[in-house]
Amino acid sequence: MPSSTSASELARSWGLPLLLAGGACAWLAAPDPDRPSRLPEATVLAPDCPGARVVVVGNSRAASDLDAVALEQALGLPDGGVGSLTVPGSSMPTWLALVEHGVYGRGCRPDLLLVYGAVPSLLTREASRSERELYLAELLPGGDPRLGDDPLHAAWTRARGRAAAVRDATFQGLGAGIASLWTGEDGRAALDEATDLVFRGADTQARRVVPIAEAIDGGTTIANRPEDTWFDELAALVAGHGGVVAVVSCPASMENEALAPETLALLDAAAGAVEAAGGVSLDRPAGTQPRAYYADSMHLLPVGARANSAAVGAALVQSGVWPRAGGTPGLADGAAGAGPR
Amino acid sequence: MSFVQAEFVVFLAAVLVGYLAAGTRRAQNVWLLLASALFYGWVHPWFLGLLYLSAMVDYAAGLAMERWPEWRGRVLAAAVSVNLYVLFLFKYSDFFALNVSALLGALGWQVSMSTLGLVLPVGISFYTFQSMSYSIDVYRGQLKARRDPVDFLLYVSFFPQLVAGPIERAGHLLAQIEAPRRPTREGLTEGLTLALWGATKKLCVADSVAPYVDRVFAVPDPPLPLALAGAFAFAVQILADFSGYTDIARGVARMMGFELMENFRHPYLAASPSEFWRRWHISLSTWIRDYVYVPLGGNRAGPTRRVAATSGAMLLSGLWHGAGWNYVLWGAYHAVLLLGYRALEPRAPAALKGLPGARIAAVALMFGFTCLGWLVFRQTRVDSLVHLLAHPSLGSAEERLVAAVVTGVAVVAALPLCLALGLERWVLPRLGPGASRLQPLAWVLLLVLLFLYASDQSRAFIYFRF
Numbered sequence: 001m002p003s004s005t006s007a008s009e010l011a012r013s014w015g016l017p018l019l020l021a022g023g024a025c026a027w028l029a030a031p032d033p034d035r036p037s038r039l040p041e042a043t044v045l046a047p048d049c050p051g052a053r054v055v056v057v058g059n060s061r062a063a064s065d066l067d068a069v070a071l072e073q074a075l076g077l078p079d080g081g082v083g084s085l086t087v088p089g090s091s092m093p094t095w096l097a098l099v100e101h102g103v104y105g106r107g108c109r110p111d112l113l114l115v116y117g118a119v120p121s122l123l124t125r126e127a128s129r130s131e132r133e134l135y136l137a138e139l140l141p142g143g144d145p146r147l148g149d150d151p152l153h154a155a156w157t158r159a160r161g162r163a164a165a166v167r168d169a170t171f172q173g174l175g176a177g178i179a180s181l182w183t184g185e186d187g188r189a190a191l192d193e194a195t196d197l198v199f200r201g202a203d204t205q206a207r208r209v210v211p212i213a214e215a216i217d218g219g220t221t222i223a224n225r226p227e228d229t230w231f232d233e234l235a236a237l238v239a240g241h242g243g244v245v246a247v248v249s250c251p252a253s254m255e256n257e258a259l260a261p262e263t264l265a266l267l268d269a270a271a272g273a274v275e276a277a278g279g280v281s282l283d284r285p286a287g288t289q290p291r292a293y294y295a296d297s298m299h300l301l302p303v304g305a306r307a308n309s310a311a312v313g314a315a316l317v318q319s320g321v322w323p324r325a326g327g328t329p330g331l332a333d334g335a336a337g338a339g340p341r
Numbered sequence: 342m343s344f345v346q347a348e349f350v351v352f353l354a355a356v357l358v359g360y361l362a363a364g365t366r367r368a369q370n371v372w373l374l375l376a377s378a379l380f381y382g383w384v385h386p387w388f389l390g391l392l393y394l395s396a397m398v399d400y401a402a403g404l405a406m407e408r409w410p411e412w413r414g415r416v417l418a419a420a421v422s423v424n425l426y427v428l429f430l431f432k433y434s435d436f437f438a439l440n441v442s443a444l445l446g447a448l449g450w451q452v453s454m455s456t457l458g459l460v461l462p463v464g465i466s467f468y469t470f471q472s473m474s475y476s477i478d479v480y481r482g483q484l485k486a487r488r489d490p491v492d493f494l495l496y497v498s499f500f501p502q503l504v505a506g507p508i509e510r511a512g513h514l515l516a517q518i519e520a521p522r523r524p525t526r527e528g529l530t531e532g533l534t535l536a537l538w539g540a541t542k543k544l545c546v547a548d549s550v551a552p553y554v555d556r557v558f559a560v561p562d563p564p565l566p567l568a569l570a571g572a573f574a575f576a577v578q579i580l581a582d583f584s585g586y587t588d589i590a591r592g593v594a595r596m597m598g599f600e601l602m603e604n605f606r607h608p609y610l611a612a613s614p615s616e617f618w619r620r621w622h623i624s625l626s627t628w629i630r631d632y633v634y635v636p637l638g639g640n641r642a643g644p645t646r647r648v649a650a651t652s653g654a655m656l657l658s659g660l661w662h663g664a665g666w667n668y669v670l671w672g673a674y675h676a677v678l679l680l681g682y683r684a685l686e687p688r689a690p691a692a693l694k695g696l697p698g699a700r701i702a703a704v705a706l707m708f709g710f711t712c713l714g715w716l717v718f719r720q721t722r723v724d725s726l727v728h729l730l731a732h733p734s735l736g737s738a739e740e741r742l743v744a745a746v747v748t749g750v751a752v753v754a755a756l757p758l759c760l761a762l763g764l765e766r767w768v769l770p771r772l773g774p775g776a777s778r779l780q781p782l783a784w785v786l787l788l789v790l791l792f793l794y795a796s797d798q799s800r801a802f803i804y805f806r807f
Contacts, residue, residue: 013778017785024789163793170794171549171750178749182742191746194739198567199556 028159052083053324055103055110057095060088061250062116064299070306074313075322083110091117091124092230096237104241111324112316113238113245118252118298119259119267125223125230226269235277245279246321247271248312254297256288278321285315342383343802344589345543352380353593360597366521370495373597377500381463388462391427396497398423399472403479403486417480421473428469431461436664464504466661470628472497475511477632484511492518499599501590505583505802507604507624514601522598530780532595537787539588541757543802544795546581549754550574553747558719562728564736570744572716574751576708579715580609581758583622586802607762609711612703613686614678617711625661629654652676662718667726671718678710757790 054075056062063086072081085102087094095115103110115122172188179194180187223229231247238245249267251257259267264283271281286308293304300308316322342349356376363369382389402420406413429437438454445452475496478484487493496515502508557563557571587604594601604624611617618626630639637650652673659672693699720726735741769776 009778013781017781020782020789021785024785024792028792159792166793167549167796170753174750174753175746178746179742182745190742194742197737197739198743199560 025159028162029155030158030162051080052108052110053077053081054112054114054322055083055085055099055108056114056116057085057099057103058116059086059090059121060299061118061121062086063088064295065250065305065308066114066116066312067302067305067309070309071313074310075316083108091121091127092234093124093127096230096234099234100237104237109241109243111243112322113234113243114248114312114316115234115245116248116250116312119249119263120252122247122249123223123229123263123266123270125228223270224266226266226272229266229270231270232273235273235279238279239277244277244321244324245274246316246319247274247279247281248285248315249281249283250286250308251284251288252298254289254291254294256284259283280316280319280321282312282315282319286311342380344586344593345540345802348383352376357596361524366519367491369522369597370491370518373500374491374495374498377495377498377503380500381498381503385460385462391431391462391465392468392498392503393494395424395427395469395472396494397490399476399497400487400490400493402476403484404488406476406479407486413480417476420476424469424473428465431465433660433664467506467508468497468503470625470661471508471510474508474628474632475515478511487511487515487519489519499594501593501599502601505586505590506622507587507590507602508628509602509624514599517599524596524598527777528598529596530777532592532597534592534780534783534787535595536589536592537784537791538761539585539590539592540795541787541790542581542585542588544585545790546754546757547578547585548796549794550578550581550751553750554578554719557743557747558721562725564734564740565729566736566744567740567747568716568720568729569712570747570751572712572719574747575715575719576609576712577751577755577758580605581755582802609708610704611707611711612700613707614675614682614710617707618675618679625658629658629661633657648680651679655679665721666723667718667721670723670726671714674714674717678714 054071054077056066056068056071058066063084066084068082068084069079071077072079075081085095085098087098090098092115095117099113103113175191176187178187179191183190235245267281267283274281289300289304289308293300293307295301295304313322342352356373359372359376360369363372378389381392398420402416405416409416442452442454475484475493479486492515495518496509496511499509499514499518502514554571554575557567557574560567563571584605587601591601591603602624604622606620606623608617608621611620634650634654637653638646639650640647642650655676656669656672658675659668659670662668662671717726720729736744772779
């Protein structure tokens with residue numbers, strides 16, 4: 001190919017584009033000061049967390065399926081004896097990072113760490129991009145090597161987050177603006193109400209018309225060997241702080257489908273590390289819940305959460321992992337349908 | 342492999358490096374043939390067998406027609422039959438079985454016809470038509486039979502246009518494959534600009550509108566304003582999606598020194614149904630014109646024959662898109678538009694045509710008709726369409742609000758297309774040769790736009806399923 005471009009021509013052609021590209025990169029990689037906080041979506045440990053003897057870690061399943069009061073009663077703990085650290089849409093690597101930074105990093109020393117989630121979340125090797133973008137950038141601004149947060153990756157994550165915010169601002173703002181002009185009221189509220197009414201029952205993947213950032217998902221990676229899971233590290237981390245781990249798997253959905261034998265074997269093998277450190281792994285201790293207990297295909301209603309928590313608490317007692325040395329008064333009786341594997 | 346997967350960028354870079362390193366035309370073609378096989382067989386390698394079967398049937402038919410000219414009619418019939426049989430088997434057999442069973446059931450005969458449930462090979466309609474056109478051209482004496490199987494297989498499987506066109510003709514693409522090519526810097530830069538623009542259309546425009554369209558068409562019986570808003574948004578989506586694919590295909594081909602045919606010429610600026618078909622999916626409409634419409638009599642035939650030829654051509658065009666009554670209805674709708682326009686246009690007063698703004702009004706009217714056509718095309722539940730026509734309603738205040746938002750979003754999403762039209766029509770011609778200096782700026786702007794507005798959850802190109 002002939003090459004006759006002079007340096008001045010190159011500068012004329014590329015000067016402005018390079019400036020533009022550099023400006024765009026700098027803006028995208030910088031933290032977004034106007035980004036709305038996602039922290040309210042995560043139930044972070046209460047300030048009195050040092051009082052919690054049991055800390056529940058998990059995603060929205062743990063938040064909806066476990067009732068702190070019912071669990072306290074089942075475990076014979078006083079009010080505030082169960083703390084909760086749940087982040088919707090999260091999985092094992094995120095929980096591990098949050099336990100280190102959000103539990104032990106904040107001075108909490110629970111006796112029992114209760115990790116609650118469906119098997120795919122428990123066996124997740126790499127957090128999805130949405131986990132990292134939506135929550136962790138804010139919850140763990142310093143990053144965490146387990147989540148692949150090297151500086152370049154962190155910059156990329158921030159940039160994608162800002163791009164998602166721009167997309168959301170464009171389309172959500174546009175929708176709200178049109179709705180505001182149309183109704184003369186609060187556009188966003190009117191549009192939410194209208195879309196819920198119009199699209200109720202329509203069979204489609206999108207939950208509402210507008211959200212884009214919420215749909216971001218870089219795809220999680222599920223471990224397929226015990227050594228690829230995070231159980232070893234979790235057990236060691238908790239044992240190092242004088243506690244034990246209870247891993248409780250819940251059904252993937254209301255249908256309570258049976259796990260594939262190889263998945264069950266993988267979970268068993270991976271959870272071996274937890275049991276070796278004095279903990280326990282329980283597979284669906286609550287068994288099948290009545291459909292009336294479900295708010296949707298996965299999450300329990302409060303009434304279901306109370307029943308589920310009582311069953312989980314009873315199973316923990318029955319397994320011998322609770323009470324811990326030192327004893328806890330007023331333990332509930334063990335319940336049926338639960339037990340260690 | 343899809344043009345909008347990250348793997349494709351790596352694939353394309355490797356192909357270009359190998360292509361530039363290949364010294365001879367023969368080496369370039371062998372390299373591109375291998376690359377095309379990898380591209381097409383990426384997910385389902387067995388699809389390659391079907392592709393090569395179709396290609397080899399037409400390759401052999403060409404040689405046979407040249408060797409035994411007295412048998413060329415039968416050879417062509419055999420080649421076309423094999424191609425259409427394969428297409429029918431994979432694309433239409435289940436549709437046929439279900440509808441014949443339903444028809445017989447309605448007549449009182451309970452016949453159970455089993456469906457095959459075959460996976461539809463990506464791009465089968467495109468490459469079957471492309472391959473068949475070669476046999477027909479050889480039969481007509483418009484083309485000499487080719488002897489080099491590598492060149493011929495590359496003609497049928499050339500990866501940039503393999504899965505969603507443009508449907509090339511041997512006289513155009515095969516001739517380029519057989520000629521020496523030398524990639525130029527202009528070709529590379531212009532091709533890159535075109536490909537980036539195509540990706541922007543797909544990822545930023547089409548994929549931004551797609552969730553709204555999906556939601557609207559998932560409503561069981563949408564009222565008229567919502568259905569029309571969905572149709573309008575789909576008009577934006579399908580143009581950006583399909584023309585985006587074509588631009589990427591043409592851009593990638595241009596990087597390697599090939600010039601693929603133009604497939605879109607601002608179709609929504611058409612002022613009449615016939616003009617629309619000269620601007621929309623040009624490679625398919627010209628294929629149907631040359632191989633169906635003209636042989637059926639075309640414009641030279643009498644009125645009755647012309648009606649039959651137009652109806653046949655448009656029904657085929659509709660059915661080509663998929664095995665569904667919505668596509669058949671869409672073809673029939675466009676046949677009615679074409680025939681109605683031909684009947685009414687000569688009777689329109691000349692003074693009316695000369696009025697200022699007449700062209701703009703005609704374009705607006707034709708765009709409205711086009712959107713109605715997209716409503717028929719996109720609504721896969723014919724009963725919902727019948728319900729809409731039988732019981733048109735303005736819907737509730739909430740439905741009208743959502744319709745307004747969907748329309749507004751589609752208008753805003755279409756702005757880059759309008760901006761590009763303005764640049765192409767009024768700005769770039771004034772810049773002349775100096776416009777090429779703006780290419781780096783265009784690349785950066787397009788990349789920034791892609792980064793900001795391309796959703797992480799990209800959808801498959803609409804025309805992949807055809």
